[in-house]
Amino acid sequence: QQQFIQQQEKMAMLGQMASGIVHEIRNPLTTIKGFSQLIKPLAREAKLKEYVTLIEQEANEVNKVVTDFLTFARPHTPVLKQVSLNKLVLDMKMVIESQTFLDGIELNFLLSTDEPRVMIDEQQIKQVLLNIVKNAIEAMEDTASPKLVISTGIKHQEKQVFLSISDNGPGMSEETSRKIGTPFYTTKDKGTGLGLSICYQMIKEHQGRIQVTSESGEGTTFIILLPYQNQEKGNKELCQAI
Ligand code: ADP
Numbered sequence: 001q002q003q004f005i006q007q008q009e010k011m012a013m014l015g016q017m018a019s020g021i022v023h024e025i026r027n028p029l030t031t032i033k034g035f036s037q038l039i040k041p042l043a044r045e046a047k048l049k050e051y052v053t054l055i056e057q058e059a060n061e062v063n064k065v066v067t068d069f070l071t072f073a074r075p076h077t078p079v080l081k082q083v084s085l086n087k088l089v090l091d092m093k094m095v096i097e098s099q100t101f102l103d104g105i106e107l108n109f110l111l112s113t114d115e116p117r118v119m120i121d122e123q124q125i126k127q128v129l130l131n132i133v134k135n136a137i138e139a140m141e142d143t144a145s146p147k148l149v150i151s152t153g154i155k156h157q158e159k160q161v162f163l164s165i166s167d168n169g170p171g172m173s174e175e176t177s178r179k180i181g182t183p184f185y186t187t188k189d190k191g192t193g194l195g196l197s198i199c200y201q202m203i204k205e206h207q208g209r210i211q212v213t214s215e216s217g218e219g220t221t222f223i224i225l226l227p228y229q230n231q232e233k234g235n236k237e238l239c240q241a242i
Pocket residue numbers: 131135136139167169170171172176180181185186187188190191192193194195196197220
């Protein structure tokens with residue numbers, strides 16, 4: 001317990017320091033990006049063009065890490081609103097489709113006809129959904145027939161609603177399953193290891209929980225469980241595929 005509190009304090013302090021540093025990095029980064037963009041059309045030599053593109057790409061890379069980090073370090077207080085979980089998923093449909101389409105991923109939505117309703121910070125849950133979807137897409141990079149299934153539903157007995165994201169990628173090793181959600185834990189060359197820690201943090205603040213099941217070579221399912229909100233028990237058990 002004592003150790004846990006110390007750890008929490010350390011993380012909070014680290015967070016404060018980090019967000020300070022992040023702002024210091026962002027300003028010069030904007031300058032680097034801006035001037036690379038200005039130079040590019042002026043670069044007549046192919047080599048020079050290549051170098052400028054590289055500067056621009058790497059600046060974008062730094063920006064990505066820094067943005068992830070800022071989201072992670074910023075203290076969040078969720079702004080709660082009652083929303084339909086299905087609607088939230090549908091709002092994100094285009095964004096998700098645009099990402100899966102390019103990679104040739106088969107995408108299916110199975111939305112509960114019971115219309116699960118939740119009290120949530122919509123922006124935060126959308127971000128959680130996107131972070132998990134992004135991981136699934138990245139995991140399926142070398143998968144022969146990649147598939148992504150996003151579903152919603154209600155667990156009446158547990159008074160919970162769920163949002164699940166399944167992929168048929170390579171799954172996770174036992175070590176990875178244990179370590180995911182720990183800040184900076186990543187198995188990717190260009191990963192930040194912050195995506196899932198942001199998700200876990202946000203879902204915890206919603207009094208929810210994330211369950212993960214992963215089978216090596218079969219795929220991974222993330223289930224986000226959130227407290228039930230004024231739910232009328234529906235009479236339809238079927239899911240609606242869209
Ligand atoms: P990052 O994506 O930057 O690596 P995350 O916190 O989002 O950081 O994920 C941490 C790690 O969890 C990933 O590096 C990967 O090893 C593992 N992971 C997450 N989602 C999946 C998935 N759907 N399939 C396989 N591994 C996953």
